[in-house]
Amino acid sequence: MDEIARNNFLKKFSENRHTEQEHKLFIKWLESLPDEEVDALLEQYGDFFKDLPDEETANHPELFAKIEAQIDAAETEEASDHSIKPKIPFKKLIAVAAAILLFITIGIVFRNNLVKEQTITNNTNKITPGGNKAILTLANGSQIVLESAKKGVLANQQNIIVNKTADGKLVYDASQKQQDNAGLQSGYNTISTPNGGQYQVVLPDGTMVWLNAASSLKFPVAFTGKERNVELTGEGYFEVAKNKAMPFRVTVNHSTVEVLGTHFNIMGYAEEKSTNTTLLEGSVKIISGNNQKLIVPGEQARVNGEIEVAKVNAAQAVEWKNGNFNFSHENIETIMRKVARWYNVSVQYQGAITNEGFVGTVPRSENITEVLNALELTGLVHFKIIERRVIVMP
Known part of the structure; x- marks a missing residue:
């Protein structure tokens, strides 16, 4: 479990928005940690627990006492155990105690930071996640705003029927066109x-x-030749x-991707x-000027004058299609360009x-504050929002 996903879950837990599956995954992650990482967690959150004011511990007296007793007992037993038998039971006991402690302390941390988060939230009432929005420009120059268009037939071009389906998809039906092109x-x-x-579109050939945000696709009403x-x-x-x-x-940016039939993503x-x-x-062929290269599944071709091919986790490249932001060792400027395109905001740096590279996955359906708060929890960056402008600060 990466840091952004972990912090995102803990925030959800503190607000009672987590699912049982997310809870189980978090516990499983804790129980899989090496001993030294469990010790580090205990030290980090244990010190915080000891410094809590009395009014906070008073809210959960029995639970806090039980956690403290479990941790003390586990540490005492582990310290006195000089045999070579596995210490997994102690590690799991500590992990479970630490899990409960994490839930409470993180909840307190978020409550203590509520004023800060509320400042962001108050400025984001009009900033909502993106959705199915697009404009279709027909061959005759007329335009159709797809999100407001009624479902059903939108146009008939040379016996190619253009439909908007019940699930908001654009489909070109070429079944009625003449067989002889x-x-x-x-x-x-x-x-x-x-x-x-x-938006999603099904072309005349099937x-x-x-299409991701701020994108366009130009295509023939019927594929001929x-x-x-x-x-x-x-x-x-x-x-x-x-x-x-x-x-x-x-064709994209003076380069060409050529295929017969395959699945691929182009950014x-x-x-x-x-x-x-x-x-x-x-398989696909990448053509740029006089250069061309073939790539196979799990590879990415990067064209910037030359064509460079690298092994990648291909699934991460299409997380946007599956409804997620995926940050794979990306710097904050790259991430904020994604945020700007999806939430339709401008970005300013101070x-x-x-x-540093950020790693993690955040649903694109979340409010912009969820994404920004997840990034802030790394301690590497902070944000302020004014109208539709996101200010990025150290």
Whole structure:
């Protein structure tokens, strides 16, 4: 359990918002710790426990007495035990006692910091998580605001029916188009998501695409000829329908990703250092200028002039599609660009900001304060919110 996930759970526990499964996972994590880490936890929270004011311990007199007795007994027995038998029972006893103690002390810490957190909350009433928001621009230039459009048929273009499904997905139904594509004049449609938006579209060939915030996809109303060509800006996850006769090509930032049928993610925001293609299934060819490379599942191609290939945890690259922020040793500026795109806020930096990498997962459905508080709990960074501006401080 990483630090952000742990602190996020403890905050939920203090507010009585945790689930039984989360509780069990936390206990399991505690019981799996090496002896020295358990000792460190006891020392850290035990010292805090001893320094608590009387009015706090008075709220749970029996529980505090029991915890204290368990810890004292375990430490006494462990200190007097010079045999070589395993110490796991003592470690587990301490872990359980420490777990109860952690729950209480963390709750007190959060209560003591309530004023600070309330300051953030009071400024974030209008800052909500992103959702299914996008604009569809048809071949004739007309636009449809998808989040407010009614479910059902939105357009009919050359017998390609454009539907908005009950679950808010955009589907191009090509089942009624003429079988002979000769002479078919195919125009282009574009689906664009704003900051704070995401959307899923099923293309005329059956390819499924998930668009992240501040992204767009330009594609033909009907795929004709020998290739299926689309243009991406921002970030998208693709599950390409197989068709050996018509390779599928995604153009993004002057590079091309070519596939026959596969699952991959492309992150190509202009403000990021490189365009990253991460492969989950199948194989893809990355083409940039005169350079090209093939990648296999579990690899990521990073294009910034040259093409660099690295082994990665591919599942982490698509956590956004599954409803999570995933921070994998990312610096605060990279993280805040994700936050800015999803919550539609601006970001300002004050002072010397840490270059440390953050690791953790936070649901994208959470209020912005949940994400910022999880980052603050590392002690490496702090935040202040004014209107829709997030100020990042040391």
